[in-house]
Amino acid sequence: MTRRNTATSSPRNGITLGSDRYAGRGDTLLFLVCVGLSFAAMSLPDHLRGPLARGLRQTVLAPLLALQEESQLLAASLSRYQTVVAQRDSAMLAATFLPELRSENDRLRGLLGLGQRLGSGYVAAEVLHQSLPTSPLTLLASAGQKEGVRPLAAVVSPEGLLGIVSAVDVQTCVVVTWAHPEFRASAMAADGSVYGIISPHGTEGARSWLLELRGVPYRETVPNGTQILTSGLGGVFPRGIPIGTVIGLAGEAEGWERTYLVRPAVHPAAASHVVILTGGHGSGDVRSAFQQAGESQ
């Protein structure tokens, strides 16, 4: 243990240890001193051990402990940050649905109010949207023969006319919306001054989701903003269901009739719940029910 090993450069083992010494007397003595001090530390009574440890922590180890604390704070901050980010993402996701939920809530409230105002002779149904390009032309509604739905029943939403039932199954029915090329309805201006036939404007171009009011006598003019309602003529639709609002002149037929563009009151794609009028309204005016619905919204 106390030998002095000079271990100079040795061609035999190839290491260049130079003047390194492994363990001299001084080294051994230092080792023994350290061992003795260690035993002394082990045998320290608690009332001395505590202050000594505290002194080391508050002096030599203080910056290292501060570093450790900062590191743990940073780790905790990162963890909290990730939690906060996750919460924020969840909130954002929920917020994206909030307007839609509010809108649906409003529609449901509107339907509820409309049903109360209509009294009887209606069935509430849910629109079963399909992911097809033609789905706005015909809708599937969750009410059928069991609920008393019949063909040619008017389908409305709180905003106005959506379409007409074309086929009825036991539990569902097919609704031809106003966007369907074959849809027609007798219509009138809100004041009853002008009558005509409402039909879809077309399936091409920017105006494809508009209606047109045809057959308006040439001498009659319909100002923009005029509300168009069902007229009740023909007995299919009750009188007074809002169809849309006139937004301009679409064309004139050689001096004897005019055609007006009408912005629909409700878009088929926006309808999630509808009311199917099953009877009892006859040609009676249901205008008041929709006016109150419009006012309540």
Add this chain to the structure above:
Amino acid sequence: MRRTDKYRFWAVLAGLVVLQFSLRTRLGDDRTAPDFMLLALLIYAIRAPAGRGAAAGFLVGLLRDALAPASFGAGALAHTIVGYLAARSKAVFFAENLFVNAWMFFAGTWVRNCLVALLSGQLRGGLLGWELLVWSPVQSLTTALVGVLVLWVFGRQLAIRMSDA
């Protein structure tokens, strides 16, 4: 040996000490995470005279004891012995070999843990067995792996001899 290499040697050791108090807390279970401070001691002791290795071990152990007063003194004694033996080991082993260094890191950590566990008298029965046979070997392994990585990255700086410094 260039003066800059000497500074780099100490910088590497200081970096290991910093890692002990910054990175180690994020490396999972405290019982298995690599002991950067002991690694710094071993790297120093392997390249230092035995007396300095023992003294460095005593200081490191005393500081560790200050952080874990339940075994006050045991850490100092264990680190002293490990530091001394590591310094003496280069009379026996080919200390420049990476595998030998890895083995010394492993053995040094395991011996240190065994000494602390036994000298402190805090662990008994199955707990002692788990510490000696499971947790200590795992920590020794992770420490040895980090040691090899350090020697591989900073091999040139750590090849410095203390007698040259």
